[in-house]
Amino acid sequence: MLFQSFERNTNYMKRVMMLRKTYIILAGLAFFLLSACSSQGSTAEENAEEVLQQLQEEEYQQINDQYFSDELQESYPADELQLSWEANRGSTFEEISNLEATADEEETAVSGEVIFDDARMEVTMDWNEEEKLESLQIERPMEELALPDAAVEEDITIEAEDGYPLNGKLTLPDEEGGPYPAVVLVHGSGPNDMDETIFSYKPFQDIAYGLAEEGIAVLRYDKRTYTHGEKMVEELGAALTVKEETVDDAVEAARMLQADDRIQTDQVYINGHSLGGMLAPRIDDEADTAGMILLAGSPRSLWEILYNQQLDLASDNLSEEAREQLQDQADAFKELAESFQDMSPEEAMEYDIGGMSGYYLREMDQYDVGQIALDSNKPLLILQGEADFQVTVENDFAAWEDIFENESQATLKTYPDLNHNFILSQGENKGAIAEYNIPGHVDEQVIKDISDWIHEQAE
Numbered sequence: 001m002l003f004q005s006f007e008r009n010t011n012y013m014k015r016v017m018m019l020r021k022t023y024i025i026l027a028g029l030a031f032f033l034l035s036a037c038s039s040q041g042s043t044a045e046e047n048a049e050e051v052l053q054q055l056q057e058e059e060y061q062q063i064n065d066q067y068f069s070d071e072l073q074e075s076y077p078a079d080e081l082q083l084s085w086e087a088n089r090g091s092t093f094e095e096i097s098n099l100e101a102t103a104d105e106e107e108t109a110v111s112g113e114v115i116f117d118d119a120r121m122e123v124t125m126d127w128n129e130e131e132k133l134e135s136l137q138i139e140r141p142m143e144e145l146a147l148p149d150a151a152v153e154e155d156i157t158i159e160a161e162d163g164y165p166l167n168g169k170l171t172l173p174d175e176e177g178g179p180y181p182a183v184v185l186v187h188g189s190g191p192n193d194m195d196e197t198i199f200s201y202k203p204f205q206d207i208a209y210g211l212a213e214e215g216i217a218v219l220r221y222d223k224r225t226y227t228h229g230e231k232m233v234e235e236l237g238a239a240l241t242v243k244e245e246t247v248d249d250a251v252e253a254a255r256m257l258q259a260d261d262r263i264q265t266d267q268v269y270i271n272g273h274s275l276g277g278m279l280a281p282r283i284d285d286e287a288d289t290a291g292m293i294l295l296a297g298s299p300r301s302l303w304e305i306l307y308n309q310q311l312d313l314a315s316d317n318l319s320e321e322a323r324e325q326l327q328d329q330a331d332a333f334k335e336l337a338e339s340f341q342d343m344s345p346e347e348a349m350e351y352d353i354g355g356m357s358g359y360y361l362r363e364m365d366q367y368d369v370g371q372i373a374l375d376s377n378k379p380l381l382i383l384q385g386e387a388d389f390q391v392t393v394e395n396d397f398a399a400w401e402d403i404f405e406n407e408s409q410a411t412l413k414t415y416p417d418l419n420h421n422f423i424l425s426q427g428e429n430k431g432a433i434a435e436y437n438i439p440g441h442v443d444e445q446v447i448k449d450i451s452d453w454i455h456e457q458a459e
Contacts, residue, residue: 044108044127045101051125051133058082069132092117107134114138143439145205150174151212158221160252161244164228168194168221168253171208172262181267181454182217182260183293184253186246186283188274191226196273199436203273203421206442207450214451217263219253238349238357242364246279247286254287267458269293271450274391274420278302281372291379291457293450296388296420298396299370299403303337303361308395341365370403373410380410381453383446385418387425389432411453415443422446 047067054063061078068076099112107126114121119140126135147153152175159165173180185204187196195202208218225232225245232240250270257268270292272280277297284292298305310330318326333353340348340362351358373380382404384397391397393414404410419425423440 043131044103044110044125045099047127047131048110048125051136067131067133069128069130069134072133072135091119139437140200140439143441145202145209145441147171148209148213151209156219156221156256158249158253158256160248163231164224164249166221166224166227166249168219169208171212171218171220173212173215173217178217178262179264180215180217180262181269181290181458182219182257182263183211183269183271183450183454184250184257184289185218185220186250186270186272186276186280187223188276190223191229192223193226194220194222196220198421200439201421201423201436201441203423203442207271207447210442210444210447211451211454214447214455216451216454217257219257221249221253224249238352238359239345240357241360242275242279246276247283250276250279250283251287254283254289258287264458266290267454269454271295272297278369281369281376282367284376284378285372289378291381292373292376293381293383293453294400295383295422295446296385296391296396297382297400298391299368299373299399300396301337301361302364303334305391305396307334307337308392309390312389337361370399374403374407377409379453379457380404381450382410382412383422383449384412384414385420385422385425386414386416387418387431388420390420413449415446418443418446 051063051067054060060082064073064076064078064081094115094117097113097115099110102109102111107128109124109126111122111124114123121138122141124135124137125133128134151171151173153169153171156168156170157165158168172178185196185207187204192198194204196204204220208220211218223246232244236244250272254268254270257263258265268287268289270280270283270287270289272278272283272292273295274297277294278299280292280294280297283289307330310326310333313326336351336353336358340351340358343358343362345359345362348358348362353361382397382400384391384393386393397412397414400410400412404412415422417425419435421436421440422442424443425431425435426440427435427438429435429437
C-alpha cells in the first residue's frame with residue numbers, strides 16, 4: 001500500500017513493510033497448564049505458565065526482571081509490557097489446545113492456541129538455554145470473512161499485456177440479477193495480492209464482500225508486481241513505472257466490467273486505495289469510468305509524501321543529534337527528488353532510492369493528478385482516516401479540500417480513529433505500523449458511505 005513503505009528490492013517479490021521482529025503482541029490470556037514433552041521443554045513450559053500467571057496478576061516488572069533476556073528487556077520494558085497486556089487482554093478463558101514444545105540446541109519454542117469465549121489466541125514463546133525469553137508472541141489470528149449468502153464469486157483473469165496474466169475475483173450481488181454498478185479495486189504500493197493483504201488485514205476482501213451486500217459488483221485482482229515481479233525487473237529494470245505496475249491493469253479491469261452484460265456499463269467506478277487513490281485520475285483518464293473513489297489517496301507528489309514520512313520518524317525519543325541527522329537525510333532526499341524533473345530519463349534511472357528508480361518518481365511527477373481529477377468533471381468520493389499516519393489529514397486530505405473548495409463534483413469525508421486501511425486504530429502500537437498486527441476489518445460506515453454514494457450517482 002502506498003506510503004507504508006516504498007522500499008523495493010531487485011526482485012520485487014518480497015513484501016513491503018516488513019516490521020522489526022515483534023516480540024510482544026499481547027491479547028488477554030488466562031492461566032493454563034502445559035504438558036511436558038522433554039526435560040528442556042518441560043522447564044520452558046513451566047516458565048511459560050508462570051509468566052502467564054504473573055501477567056494475570058499484573059506483575060509486569062517481575063516478569064521483565066525474571067524472565068526476559070537482556071535484549072528483550074531493552075526492547076520491551078515493563079511499562080510497555082503493561083500497555084500491551086492491558087490494551088489486548090481478553091475475556092473468559094476456556095481451554096488450551098494444540099500445545100507443542102520444540103527444542104533445538106539453543107532454544108525451546110512453546111506454542112499453541114488459547115481459546116476464550118470471544119477470541120482465539122496463538123501463542124509462541126522462545127526460551128534460551130538460560131531459561132530467558134528471547135521472544136514472546138501472543139496474537140489473534142486473522143479473522144476470515146465468509147462470502148455473503150446472497151453473493152456469488154467467480155475467478156477471472158486479467159491480462160493487459162501478453163505474458164502478464166493476473167488472477168482475480170469478480171464478486172456479484174447475485175448470479176441471476178443485474179445489471180449492477182461495479183467498482184475496480186486498485187492497490188496501494190508494493191506487490192499486493194487481490195485482497196491487499198497486509199499483516200492481519202484484508203481490506204479489499206472486506207470491501208468486496210461489503211459492497212456485494214449493498215448491490216454492487218466488485219473486481220479485485222493480484223497486482224502485477226505480486227505475480228510477475230521478477231520478470232518485470234528483468235525486462236524493465238530501472239525503467240519500471242506505475243504505468244506497468246498499476247495503471248495498465250486497472251484500465252483493463254475497468255474495460256472488462258464495461259463489457260460485461262451483468263454490469264451497468266455507465267456505472268463502473270475506480271476505487272483506489274493509497275497509491276491506487278493517487279493513480280485513479282490517470283486510470284479514469286484512459287478507461288473513462290463513471291467516477292472515482294479515493295481512499296487515503298493524495299494529489300501531492302510522491303516524493304513529498306516520502307519526505308514527510310521521513311520527518312515523522314524524528315520522534316521525541318530520539319536525541320537531538322539523531323533528529324538533526326534525520327532532518328539532513330530527509331532534506332538531501334528532497335533536493336534529489338526535486339532534481340529528477342531536470343534530468344533525462346536515462347539520468348534519473350541511474351539513481352536508486354531504497355531500490356526505487358529515480359525514474360519512477362520522475363514519471364509520476366509528470367502528472368498533476370489533482371488537476372486531472374478536477375478536469376475530469378467526474379464525481380469523486382474522497383475518504384480519509386483521521387488516525388492515518390501515512391497519508392494525513394493535515395497534508396494530503398487538506399490538499400484535496402483546496403482543489404475542490406468551490407467545486408460540487410467531489411464529496412469529502414474523514415473518519416475519527418480509522419487508520420490508513422480504514423480500520424480502527426488500536427493497541428499499544430496505535431499510530432504505528434505494528435498496530436496492523438491486530439486483526440480488524442474495514443469500518444462498516446466506510447462501506448455504507450461508498451455504496452450510498454454509488455447508488456446516488458445512478459439516480
